[in-house]
Amino acid sequence: MARLAPASSPLTLLVILLLARFAYSFATPDIPLNWTTLASCAVDNPERIIAGDITTQTADNTPASCIESCAAQGFGYAGVEFGNECHCGTGLNDALQKAPDSDCNVACAGDSTLACGGSWRIQVYTIFALRPGSWAYQGCIADTPDTPALTDSSAQAPFATNLDLINQCLQACSRLGFTFAGVENAGTCQCSNGGLATDSQKMDEAECNSLCPLPGDAGFEFCGGVERMAVFKFTG
Template sequence: MKLLLISLLVLGRVTLAFEKPFIPLNWTTLAACAVDDATRILAGDVTTVSPTNTPAECVSSCAAAGFGYAGVEFGNECHCGTGFDEALVAAPPDGCNMACAGDETLACGGPWGIQVYTFPALRPGAWTYLGCTVDTGAAPAFVDAALQEPFASTLDAVNQCLQACARGGFAFAGVEDAGNCQCSGAGVAAGAAAAAEAECDSLCPLPGDAGFEFCGGVDRLAVYKLTG
């Protein structure tokens, strides 16, 4: 038994038992452990190496800097981002088995293994869904639409769009045909026509195995309003 245990330790196949981390500011876990790479899966990745790194410290620092996504990796790395450049791929069970530099009872990712957290922009009291609206070149849905640059990935697209609009100081956001994010300060145009909800049927993937969400449709804008 002792020889077997030593062999497993040498091979690096022992999964340490870590405590569940505290995640502050009402943030949530998007990925318990995802595969990262040299190009980084978080869009606009800003990496900080901290000797006191923990998930809570990383989330707090990313939030203070205005980012909506955070990730811990390699024990002492904190990654802040604005969305995703790649789809999240689950890492092996032992992919996030490095202790946090700031608290050895907690896990902080591993070599190319990242734990990802996000600010839930769709939380109750913050954004309200207003419905599916017709949006064409001749009849735009928003009065003063500010079209955002296409996201590198449509993963978690509604959340990415709401956070992008909130960072820009806009009170309205809209997602169209799974790849278009619009922001507006004035909101829906007076003459904009409502569309049936079934017409906002384009799908965007959610993180992990959570499935898909509706992300507007062809010439159909799913409209949200910041309410809190």
């Protein structure tokens, strides 16, 4: 006569539940160097979500060590994935698709109490200025062939996406040592050391009405307008 398999005991079920909870219970990581979290867990792909992705695998990988490594190389975006992967880059290739935090379930190679992403799941971090100091908004400035907004401006190569464009532009100008940066019509970034042109014209803020998407579900930001540049100055 066949015997029925015994039902799981309450103690066994309790152990299973505790193990499952522990598997996803990680400490909150320290975020150094005034960086901030863009996504506590996001979807990555073979083409990589971080623009210009440089990936290294390290035995001491944590969010903090990855951020410090990316910052030391002049990158403004960092991500940890699959335990030992540190990703550095210059921006984002696409909008971040948020994943459940429980998907980032692989412990960091350098600290098993912390999560470092998962399988095609990445934790993403950035900083809003690469040098000590801050950028101050100068206003919505007319930028036409006859009345340029900036003197001695240097246009940046197009970014992979205009996602988080202001941050991408400030980082690019900062890396190159410029003290002025401007975004225009949700797609152009210019850098300058000469600053505002002597005959520059400040326009009504409503004319800087072109929208750029922000990461995750943060919505949009204003990124200049048609022949209108949102200008920022590095204050040191």
